[in-house]
Amino acid sequence: MSKLRFKVVEDAFRKRPVEVKTPTERPSEYFAKYVFNQEKMFKYLPLSTYRKLRQVIEEGAPLSIEVADEVAKGMKQWAMDMGVTHCTHWFQPLTEGTAEKHDAFVEHDFKGGMVENFSGKELVQQEPDASSFPNGGIRSTFEARGYSAWDPASPVFIVGDTLMIPTVFISYTGEALDYKAPLKKALAAVDKAATKVARYFDPEVTHVQANLGWEQEYFLVDEGLYAARPDLLLTGRTLMGHDSAKNQQMEDHYFGAIPERVAEFMRDLEIQALELGIPCKTRHNEVAPNQFELAPIFEECNLAVDHNMLLMSLMRNVARRHGFRCLLHEKPFAGINGSGKHNNWSLSTNTGTLLYAPGKTPEDSLRFITFVVETLMAVYKHNGVLKASIMSATNAHRLGANEAPPAIISSFLGKQVSELLDKVEHSTKEELFTMEGKHGVKLDIPQIPELYIDNTDRNRTSPFAFTGNRFEFRAVGSIANCASAMIALNAAVAEALENFYTRVEALIAKGESKIGAILDVLREDIKTCRPIHFDGNGYSDEWKAEAARRGLDCETSCPLIFDRYLDDSTVKMFESTHVMNRHELEARNEIKWETYQKKIQIEARVLGDLCMNHIIPVATKYQSELVDNVHKIQQTFSDPEKVKELTAYNIDLIEKINKHTSFIAENVEEMVEKRKVVNKIENIRELAIAYHDEIAPYFDAIRYHIDKLELIVEDEMWTLPKYRELLFIR
Ligand code: ADP
Ligand code: MG
Numbered sequence: 001m002s003k004l005r006f007k008v009v010e011d012a013f014r015k016r017p018v019e020v021k022t023p024t025e026r027p028s029e030y031f032a033k034y035v036f037n038q039e040k041m042f043k044y045l046p047l048s049t050y051r052k053l054r055q056v057i058e059e060g061a062p063l064s065i066e067v068a069d070e071v072a073k074g075m076k077q078w079a080m081d082m083g084v085t086h087c088t089h090w091f092q093p094l095t096e097g098t099a100e101k102h103d104a105f106v107e108h109d110f111k112g113g114m115v116e117n118f119s120g121k122e123l124v125q126q127e128p129d130a131s132s133f134p135n136g137g138i139r140s141t142f143e144a145r146g147y148s149a150w151d152p153a154s155p156v157f158i159v160g161d162t163l164m165i166p167t168v169f170i171s172y173t174g175e176a177l178d179y180k181a182p183l184k185k186a187l188a189a190v191d192k193a194a195t196k197v198a199r200y201f202d203p204e205v206t207h208v209q210a211n212l213g214w215e216q217e218y219f220l221v222d223e224g225l226y227a228a229r230p231d232l233l234l235t236g237r238t239l240m241g242h243d244s245a246k247n248q249q250m251e252d253h254y255f256g257a258i259p260e261r262v263a264e265f266m267r268d269l270e271i272q273a274l275e276l277g278i279p280c281k282t283r284h285n286e287v288a289p290n291q292f293e294l295a296p297i298f299e300e301c302n303l304a305v306d307h308n309m310l311l312m313s314l315m316r317n318v319a320r321r322h323g324f325r326c327l328l329h330e331k332p333f334a335g336i337n338g339s340g341k342h343n344n345w346s347l348s349t350n351t352g353t354l355l356y357a358p359g360k361t362p363e364d365s366l367r368f369i370t371f372v373v374e375t376l377m378a379v380y381k382h383n384g385v386l387k388a389s390i391m392s393a394t395n396a397h398r399l400g401a402n403e404a405p406p407a408i409i410s411s412f413l414g415k416q417v418s419e420l421l422d423k424v425e426h427s428t429k430e431e432l433f434t435m436e437g438k439h440g441v442k443l444d445i446p447q448i449p450e451l452y453i454d455n456t457d458r459n460r461t462s463p464f465a466f467t468g469n470r471f472e473f474r475a476v477g478s479i480a481n482c483a484s485a486m487i488a489l490n491a492a493v494a495e496a497l498e499n500f501y502t503r504v505e506a507l508i509a510k511g512e513s514k515i516g517a518i519l520d521v522l523r524e525d526i527k528t529c530r531p532i533h534f535d536g537n538g539y540s541d542e543w544k545a546e547a548a549r550r551g552l553d554c555e556t557s558c559p560l561i562f563d564r565y566l567d568d569s570t571v572k573m574f575e576s577t578h579v580m581n582r583h584e585l586e587a588r589n590e591i592k593w594e595t596y597q598k599k600i601q602i603e604a605r606v607l608g609d610l611c612m613n614h615i616i617p618v619a620t621k622y623q624s625e626l627v628d629n630v631h632k633i634q635q636t637f638s639d640p641e642k643v644k645e646l647t648a649y650n651i652d653l654i655e656k657i658n659k660h661t662s663f664i665a666e667n668v669e670e671m672v673e674k675r676k677v678v679n680k681i682e683n684i685r686e687l688a689i690a691y692h693d694e695i696a697p698y699f700d701a702i703r704y705h706i707d708k709l710e711l712i713v714e715d716e717m718w719t720l721p722k723y724r725e726l727l728f729i730r
Pocket of ligand 2: 215342
């Protein structure tokens with residue numbers, strides 16, 4: 001390693017955490033220490049207020065300002081007992097990450113001093129200066145006002161000296177400017193539709209909850225090395241870098257021991273996450289070197305999304321205290337696996353039934369089939385928009401590559417569920433059930449053995465796989481807000497279940513029995529959604545051709561994939577479920593296109609700068625040394641044959657360097673000129689398409705030549721940390 005880069009690594013290595021938390025208590029004792037949870041509500045609120053707040057949380061009852069005032073008073077007391085001085089509304093704007101605006105708990109006491117104050121109004125509603133958050137033209141600048149409103153379903157928590165209040169962020173006209181507002185609406189829609197359908201099987205059901213268990217993948221790199229890579233710093237990924245001689249081919253990282261420094265980071269992270277009420281459960285190495293995963297126990301979807309957002313910011317902070325940087329980009333390094341965030345999703349009832357668990361009786365089995373088939377209907381009908389919901393400039397690197405879900409949405413069911421659906425489709429109604437007396441029904445639907453739940457045959461290539469008692473949406477990107485995927489999925493499933501319910505009710509109204517009607521509709525739907533079901537290898541070329549024949553969305557261009565949000569069928573789905581209207585969808589798409597274009601633009605600039613300031617100068621300097629050497633040989637030896645022999649190798653290198661640097665210089669210049677041309681395009685969608693089609697293709701072409709130079713230029717001279725250094729933590 002060069003002296004320069006070695007120093008950088010050493011510095012990072014020496015930088016030990018200021019203080020690693022090592023609590024003496026057990027996790028159960030410090031879990032949710034910083035969360036205003038039920039236990040603290042009970043302790044800090046008057047009983048009548050406590051009861052009213054539980055109603056708000058559990059039943060969605062409205063929150064009156066009087067109750068809010070009482071709640072705020074209790075919260076303030078708790079917060080001050082914990083040494084807190086500020087509060088902030090915490091929300092999820094349509095950019096990456098979260099946003100907050102801090103206010104101190106103080107007010108004038110009108111006697112020349114200050115008093116600590118925090119009112120119900122401050123708790124419930126705030127007006128952050130919203131003009132700088134992307135809104136896709138929903139708020140014209142003269143009325144650049146949005147407000148944030150408390151989401152009582154997600155508990156308030158403390159970070160440092162600040163009370164954090166999870167909020168939705170909406171415009172004064174009521175349109176969503178964030179992820180949380182439409183997510184809550186999608187969850188309400190799926191609750192309503194799934195409850196109606198679940199009641200066919202259990203009349204006790206009054207409420208259905210969507211669950212989410214995410215698996216967060218990430219990379220760690222030394223902070224010092226990170227700082228010496230302007231591309232990582234500015235774009236989140238390496239735009240250049242030759243493969244390390246060893247990367248993941250030995251597959252030794254996945255099963256290897258977690259390096260001590262990393263284990264320390266993980267311990268610290270988990271303790272802090274547990275204190276914030278995030279139920280961390282699993283940690284392990286991932287396939288690529290320096291890649292890891294953290295997964296909690298699944299939770300109600302809205303809360304799980306908040307917890308994931310919170311965890312991502314925690315990861316970034318804790319990593320820095322350990323001399324690391326945490327990379328959440330989906331593809332920080334070429335040639336090795338990228339990072340995703342599998343979203344394990346299911347529905348469960350207030351009566352404690354997991355609706356995707358096969359169950360023990362033929363009735364359970366019918367309920368199971370109903371929910372599986374209607375979910376497939378949703379995924380089939382909206383496979384394009386589901387793909388759009390997980391698509392981004394960064395996740396685009398991962399999808400379709402030979403490691404991660406392909407860029408075509410399909411669903412894996414496994415042998416047993418497939419056979420079950422086949423049986424229902426191909427049996428006659430009489431074979432499946434018989435009426436016994438007036439109300440009695442005898443069902444003959446096979447059950448799936450319970451054992452199966454833990455023994456699902458795994459198909460790692462499927463973007464939407466059934467895994468025993470849930471579906472696993474694997475295409476979600478590691479840096480994404482899970483809400484985007486969860487909004488689309490829950491709304492689509494809500495629409496499918498509503499549709500199912502309407503058709504079953506129509507048949508019942510015509511005199512069909514309930515079970516008969518359910519079976520009729522299911523058998524029709526099993527046929528209809530057949531194209532989305534695929535248990536084979538999602539990475540194969542045959543599948544790409546087959547998927548196209550089946551009419552599935554096979555588009556790979558990110559800006560074009562976003563178009564699916566504005567298809568009539570998509571707008572209808574979001575409007576009928578009251579999740580978003582066309583105007584909101586249009587506004588959000590503008591933000592998507594703009595974000596895409598800006599990211600590619602930044603990458604193009606960073607790549608251009610690095611080429612001109614690092615790569616070409618370094619390569620030229622080395623080339624000059626080679627030229628010097630050739631000159632000296634020529635001066636030293638008089639025999640032309642001898643000179644030729646001694647200089648041949650270096651002359652060849654000099655020419656190679658020239659070939660690579662010329663290509664780089666010419667292409668960077670061309671790319672800059674192209675940018676000037678396309679930047680004149682005013683329509684944001686067209687601009688994004690132009691960046692995708694005309695600018696992005698330069699990246700790999702230029703990179704190829706940079707990586708060749710990295711192999712030629714003397715190690716000592718190369719300024720940028722190399723893959724082998726970035727990827728192996730000591
Ligand atoms: P994997 O084998 O894919 O790593 P795990 O069994 O570790 O999966 O679980 C991954 C995530 O799925 C965890 O967050 C877990 O809590 C969650 N999960 C398990 N069952 C369900 C379910 N029924 N609904 C939603 N999430 C679930
Ligand atoms: Mg998984």
